[in-house]
Each structure stands twice: as structure tokens, then as C-alpha cells.
Amino acid sequence: MTQRVIYIKSNNFISPGQLETSVDWASLFGNARPIALEIGCGTGHFVVDRAQQQPDVNFVAIDIYNKGCWKTCKKTDALGLTNIRVARAEAAYLLEKAFNQTPLSAIYINCPDPWPKKRHRKRRLVNRDFLLKAWHHLTPGGDFFFSSDVSDYAHNVATLLEQNPAYRNCLDQPVVHHLPGYPISKYMQRFLDLGQPIHYLQFQRDPAKQSEIPTQSPATPRTGFRSRWARVHNE
Numbered sequence: 001m002t003q004r005v006i007y008i009k010s011n012n013f014i015s016p017g018q019l020e021t022s023v024d025w026a027s028l029f030g031n032a033r034p035i036a037l038e039i040g041c042g043t044g045h046f047v048v049d050r051a052q053q054q055p056d057v058n059f060v061a062i063d064i065y066n067k068g069c070w071k072t073c074k075k076t077d078a079l080g081l082t083n084i085r086v087a088r089a090e091a092a093y094l095l096e097k098a099f100n101q102t103p104l105s106a107i108y109i110n111c112p113d114p115w116p117k118k119r120h121r122k123r124r125l126v127n128r129d130f131l132l133k134a135w136h137h138l139t140p141g142g143d144f145f146f147s148s149d150v151s152d153y154a155h156n157v158a159t160l161l162e163q164n165p166a167y168r169n170c171l172d173q174p175v176v177h178h179l180p181g182y183p184i185s186k187y188m189q190r191f192l193d194l195g196q197p198i199h200y201l202q203f204q205r206d207p208a209k210q211s212e213i214p215t216q217s218p219a220t221p222r223t224g225f226r227s228r229w230a231r232v233h234n235e
């Protein structure tokens with residue numbers, strides 16, 4: 001069954017055409033504040049809270065899920081938030097196309113699709129290559145936040161981050177169950193309501209280790225699952 005695609009009219013929605021080439025984010029937001037990216041924003045609960053906590057940061061919220069983008073725009077518009085823009089885009093594609101000139105002050109990934117079966121784990125969004133790509137797109141000192149309801153996914157990402165000398169852990173432990181002030185996303189709430197913990201990570205592109213640049217090119221093409229999403233959509 002194919003789902004009806006909702007046409008998104010919001011002024012805070014970035015049209016696909018705008019993302020085909022390098023984006024002038026300062027003119028898109030009307031100011032040159034730091035830019036943070038939420039990958040897989042879902043219905044937008046997290047980003048609207050974070051954007052209100054941090055009015056001096058511009059947030060780009062992306063998802064490949066049309067209805068999620070629509071809901072995120074609706075929340076943004078209803079609250080009159082001027083520091084959020086929403087795009088229906090695949091993460092690796094967007095980083096390559098639209099953020100090749102603009103470093104990010106933070107990257108947020110909350111409750112990414114878990115792919116719990118062992119044979120499906122290669123489909124997970126965050127892996128070693130993705131973390132190298134993210135490193136290239138973060139500003140020195142920029143934060144990489146990751147949260148998951150799946151312990152094994154969170155610990156795997158923490159191990160990969162710890163193995164990369166150009167990242168630094170910002171917390172006491174690689175994975176924690178409380179991150180004070182961190183907004184709760186819709187999926188996080190769902191698991192918290194069931195009495196299940198959320199596993200949080202906060203690492204940073206270490207500003208003291210700029211010489212230890214990972215060797216992998218940031219432009220490595222993404223293959224396999226989701227590669228058909230190598231474009232942005234709103235049709």
C-alpha cells in the first residue's frame with residue numbers, strides 16, 4: 001500500500017530544488033547563527049523543544065518521512081519558531097550536497113531505526129563510515145548527540161566513537177540514561193512510558209586533535225539500503 005504524500009506549504013519547509021546544490025544557509029535563515037542538524041526528526045517533538053531552548057542556534061530538521069516533515073512544519077509554524085527549517089531528505093545525501101560549505105555546531109540523532117535482527121544491522125544509519133562523515137561536517141568542538149532505546153546500538157556507536165581519536169566523550173560514561181535538559185522525542189517518550197531506558201551519548205569533534213583527521217573521504221557514496229533515497233523529495 002502506498003501512502004498519500006502530503007504537499008507541504010510551510011515557509012519553513014525547504015523545497016527539494018533548494019537542496020540540489022550548496023545551500024546559502026545564512027540567507028535561508030536570515031542570519032549567520034550556528035547551524036545544528038537533526039537527522040530523522042520524525043514528528044518534530046525534539047527539535048521544537050531544542051530550538052526553544054537554544055534560540056541562538058538555527059536547526060535544520062530532516063526526515064525521509066513526508067508526514068513527519070509535515071508535522072514538524074506544523075509544530076514549527078504554530079509556535080512561530082524562526083530558527084527551524086525542515087527538509088525531506090536522506091541524511092548522507094543532504095550532508096554531501098547541502099552542507100559541503102557549512103560546518104555544523106551539532107548533529108542530533110534520536111531513536112534511529114534500530115534494525116534489531118543481526119542480519120539487518122548493516123542497515124543501521126550510524127556506523128564507522130557515517131561517524132567519519134559526521135566528523136568532517138562538524139565544526140571543531142561541535143557535538144554529536146545520539147540516543148536510542150536499543151542498548152546494543154548505543155554501545156556499538158559509543159565504541160566506534162571511542163575508537164576514533166578525533167572525537168571526545170563529553171559525559172562521565174560513554175552511554176548514560178539521563179541527559180539533563182535534553183528534550184524527549186516522541187519515540188523516547190514511547191519507551192519511557194513502557195518503563196524502558198533511553199541510552200544517550202554526547203561526543204564532540206575534539207578541537208585539540210585537529211591533526212588526527214580521519215583518512216576516509218567524506219564523499220564516500222552510500223550504498224545498499226536507503227541508497228534509492230539519494231535525492232530529496234516533495235512530490
Ligand SMILES: C[S@@+](CC[C@H](N)C(=O)[O-])C[C@H]1O[C@@H](n2cnc3c(N)ncnc32)[C@H](O)[C@@H]1O
Nearest residue numbers: 040042063064065090091110111113185186187
Ligand atoms: C524510529 S523513528 C524516530 C523519530 C524521532 N527521531 C523520534 O525519536 O521520535 C526514525 C526516523 O528516522 C528516519 N530516517 C531513517 N533513515 C533516515 C535517513 N537516512 N535520513 C533521514 N531520515 C531517516 C525515519 O523516516 C524515521 O522517521
